[in-house]
Amino acid sequence: MAKTSIFDHAERTQEGLKLNGFILHQIVEQCEGCERIHTVEGERYCSSYPQPAAKWRHGACNFATHVKADMDKEGKVKVNPLKASKRAARGR
Ligand code: SF4
Structure with a gap:
């Protein structure tokens, strides 16, 4: 039997895939x-948000399972702290 998901309830419309009244945007x-x-x-969609791009606009997505979101003092996202510290060590 096919795995059920919330996307089973999604419908194809002219505007795109629609779920619970929201047009879904593909992941970023x-x-x-x-x-x-x-x-x-x-096509790839997020099971948590209809507009993944909006989740990243102001920093890392708080539901992301693959990154540990970290903000620096200016509110910029630090997705890879290791690289950043290497750069800092080189004095840039
Ligand atoms: S990172 Fe966020 S928006 Fe993107 S797929 Fe994961 S939960 Fe959805």
Whole structure:
């Protein structure tokens, strides 16, 4: 039996895939690797948010399973603290 998901309730409309009244937008680059990504007919959507891009606009997505979101003092996201510290060590 096929695995059921919330996307079973999604419907194809002219505007795109629609779920619970929201038009779903496909995931963004930053979502790569997140466990909440679901593939529907070859397109990839987030099972938590209809607009993944909006979740990354002001920092890392707080539901992401693949990154530990960290903000620095200016509110910028530090997704890879290791690289940042190496750069700091080189004095840049
Ligand atoms: S939970 Fe966040 S990071 Fe994961 S797919 Fe959804 S929007 Fe992207």
